[in-house]
Amino acid sequence: MNVLTISNIKKRFGDKEVLKGVSLSVPEHSVFGFIGKNGAGKTTTMKAVLGLLGIDSGEILVADEKVVYGQTKTNKYIGYLPDVPEFYSYMTPSEYLKFCGEITGMETKDIKRRSAELLELVGLGEEHHRIRGFSRGMKQRLGIAQALLNSPKLLICDEPTSALDPVGRKEILDIFLAAREQTTILFSTHILSDVERICSDVAVLNNGRIAVQGELSEIRNMRTADEFSVEVERSEDTAKILSAFSSICKEVSPTQIIFQNHEKDMFNIMKFVAEQQLSIQRIERLEPSLESLFMEVIDK
Ligand SMILES: Nc1ncnc2c1ncn2[C@@H]1O[C@H](COP(=O)(O)OP(=O)(O)O)[C@@H](O)[C@H]1O
Ligand SMILES: [Mg+2]
Known part of the structure; x- marks a missing residue:
């Protein structure tokens, strides 16, 4: 089954057509690498999936439900980590997750259990300092924990590793591999080695269209070793x-x-x-x- 199906979406900003008919399908429990150069339209596509940006034509289905611009119904299936996440820096990680859980209406006991589980998963289980002093990588990891709080079917991360050093990047990739059992992960990137390390599936966005898409193993076989x-x-x-x-x-x-x-x-x-x-x-x-x-x- 596909958690996300994008069919022929088009999006224009002024006279610039950024998405010229993008179609892609994200299979359940895949780690899906959404690859493209800077400016290719990755963030635009992701925002459209979240209903934060209207598209000119085409259709997006999340868990078989149609995404409607400005409505948040399908977002109950999605956890999202934006490219530059913002936090309340005076909070500690567990305070922050408690706050996020409360505003989304989770039960206190569920928040407690799930926060502890997720902070462990992202390697912040023993971290009781305020977010203010966190490194970029720690913030990114906390952002992933927050995005997973509601046990989403689909975790969308926009360039989660791009601003990190090799150690920070590996930490994020390892978290994705561990999280794969409980969700499906779609992340955008222009770093191909990250994709090669962990992705089961990929799509390459180029010039407003998907240039290649499929299982990474199949895509490798498209070019026979020579x-x-x-x-x-x-x-x-x-x-x-x-x-x-x-x-x-x-x-x-x-x-x-x-x-x-x-x-x-x-x-x-x-x-x-x-x-x-x-x-x-x-x-x-x-x-x-x-x-x-x-x-x-x-x-x-
Ligand atoms: N709100 C906007 N108004 C005008 N142009 C935009 C807007 N958002 C994105 N763009 C343009 O669309 C193109 C794709 O942007 P983006 O989706 O951010 O690319 P990526 O995330 O792949 O780097 C870029 O040329 C960008 O300048
Ligand atoms: Mg972007």
Whole structure:
């Protein structure tokens, strides 16, 4: 089942058509990476899903209910972390979640139980200081806890990792993986390595349309691996391999050579390595990267 289905939505700001017919489906319990360059229209799409922004045409369904601009009915299924979340900085994390729970009408005992669970999930279980002194990453994690408070079917996060350092980014990605059991996660990003690390599904927004969409594993297979790498221990051996196979290989470092992937060549090279008794560090088939695919499908 799809938690979110966007069908052919269009949105224009003045004479600029930002969304030119965007369609995408987010399967339940996926970690969905919504990829696009800055200015591609990711935030615009997300705001439309939340009913915060009117669209010119098309349709959005959340849990099979139609989203209507200005109405919040379908938002009961959604937890949302905006790109720049705001907090009451004089509160502690648990005070903040209590406050958020109260304004959405949760029962006190549910707020207590759920807050404790979520603060644990986002690594703020032992944090009793005020939000004022929090790092960007801590605020982002608290924002995720808040967005999950009402146990939404769909968690939408707008560029949750973009302003963070590698450690902060990994913390957020690990939280998404842990939260996947209880919800579906849709997050926008322009950082492809984050997507490669955790996403089950992706869509690339480019020039107002979805350029590719699907399961990450399928998308990787769209480009068949066409290279493999041989790493040797001694640079003299690199020279030997290069001279024997000059037409099908290239040197990328003093001890690494990349070959076009033809099975027959691979066996020939292995034979050569054995005959010459070269010391091999490793031989591996190179996975096509999401980045190379991304560069193919977007306008540069
Ligand atoms: N309220 C607005 N009025 C006019 N232009 C807007 C508005 N919101 C967004 N845009 C324009 O729409 C385009 C897409 O913006 P946005 O959805 O924020 O992209 P992204 O989140 O992918 O970086 C940008 O060119 C931006 O300048
Ligand atoms: Mg944005």
